[in-house]
Amino acid sequence: MKYFSKEFPGRSFSLIPLGDTHLGSPQCNKKFFLSTVERIEKERDTYCVLMGDLVENALVGSVGDIYEQTSSPQEQVEEVESILEPIKHKILFTIIGNHEQRTTRVAGLKPTAQIASNLKIPFGGFSCYARFTVDAKYGVFTAYFHHNTGGGYTKGGKTNRSVKLREITPTADATFSGHMHVTARTPTEWYECRRKGVHKCIGYDYIIGSALDYDESYAEMRAKPPASTEFIKVSFIGSNSGRYDNRRQLYEIILPQGVANG
Numbered sequence: 001m002k003y004f005s006k007e008f009p010g011r012s013f014s015l016i017p018l019g020d021t022h023l024g025s026p027q028c029n030k031k032f033f034l035s036t037v038e039r040i041e042k043e044r045d046t047y048c049v050l051m052g053d054l055v056e057n058a059l060v061g062s063v064g065d066i067y068e069q070t071s072s073p074q075e076q077v078e079e080v081e082s083i084l085e086p087i088k089h090k091i092l093f094t095i096i097g098n099h100e101q102r103t104t105r106v107a108g109l110k111p112t113a114q115i116a117s118n119l120k121i122p123f124g125g126f127s128c129y130a131r132f133t134v135d136a137k138y139g140v141f142t143a144y145f146h147h148n149t150g151g152g153y154t155k156g157g158k159t160n161r162s163v164k165l166r167e168i169t170p171t172a173d174a175t176f177s178g179h180m181h182v183t184a185r186t187p188t189e190w191y192e193c194r195r196k197g198v199h200k201c202i203g204y205d206y207i208i209g210s211a212l213d214y215d216e217s218y219a220e221m222r223a224k225p226p227a228s229t230e231f232i233k234v235s236f237i238g239s240n241s242g243r244y245d246n247r248r249q250l251y252e253i254i255l256p257q258g259v260a261n262g
Contacts, residue, residue: 004093004122004130008045011134012237016040016254019051019097019147019178020210020227023083024069024076028056029229032256033083033211036231039254040087046233047090049128050121051178051208052097052147054080055111073103077111081118092130093122097147097178129169132236139238139247144169148177153224159184162207174234174249175205181227183209185251204249208232230255 018040021033040048055076058069071079084091093116100111116123127146133139146165152158158180165175166188184207192199214226231254239246 001126002093002122002124002128004124004128005133006092006130007133009135010045011139012045012235013132013134014043014046014233014235015049015092016046016231016233017049017051017145017176017178017206017208018054018231019208020053020181020212021080022053022056022099022210022212023080024056024058024071024073025212026068026070027213027215027227028070029211029213029256032229035257036211036254037083037087040090047092048087049092049145049176050084050094050112050115051145051176052095052112053099053178054097054115055099057099057102057111073111077114081115084115084119088119088121091119091121093124093128095124095128095145095147096126098149127168129172134236134238141173141236141238141247141249142169142171143174143176144172145176148179155182155184155225158182158207159186159205162186163188163205166203166205171201171203173201173203173236173247175203176208177206178208178210180207181210181212183207183228183230183232183253185232204234204251206232206234206251209254 212227233252235250237248
């Protein structure tokens, strides 16, 4: 597990975890991918963590069809680097997804490490535990990031799998996972005994969504539920601490342009 720490100058900052874009898949909504990157670039206090499966990277023997890819795996990596170049200064770090890991198992190549090296951003390996500090008393947030594995085909199964990450970091303010191709936010509460008394804490477990469309996809072929073509934005807002935790996490769904949020 890697460690990452960053101090933000204001009382708050926002994070758009970006993953499961599957560039190179015919089902990748590239326009949505590009518009989300543009949003990160334009919003002053919005940052990004790369959550894996940025490329389809279909190989012989993998579930994805190598003959339906819109470009070769190497071309996919190069295009992702080009897309992310304008926001590389706002990418906190990147972690590995199972689609990138395919090449490591087959040929020993590491696409995620290559992207991190070429864009000069920190490489978080399989998982990363981060400490974010904002300019407010007790304004520290901890967050655990993992692409995740397994899951299920029901929304409940996917949510349960994301919540399981909390067993690794039970007191994290937030956990973030991809892989499920849906969005979700699950709250959890616990109490801590501190020097000035009992303190109530609230954490959240997030699933980040995807840039995948459904038509003619593997999911449609297998009669499985469609992916959610949406991402999330989480704003971390610091606050003075009392008996209860007054820090806040604001949650927003990001939809493709022209799709109403309702």
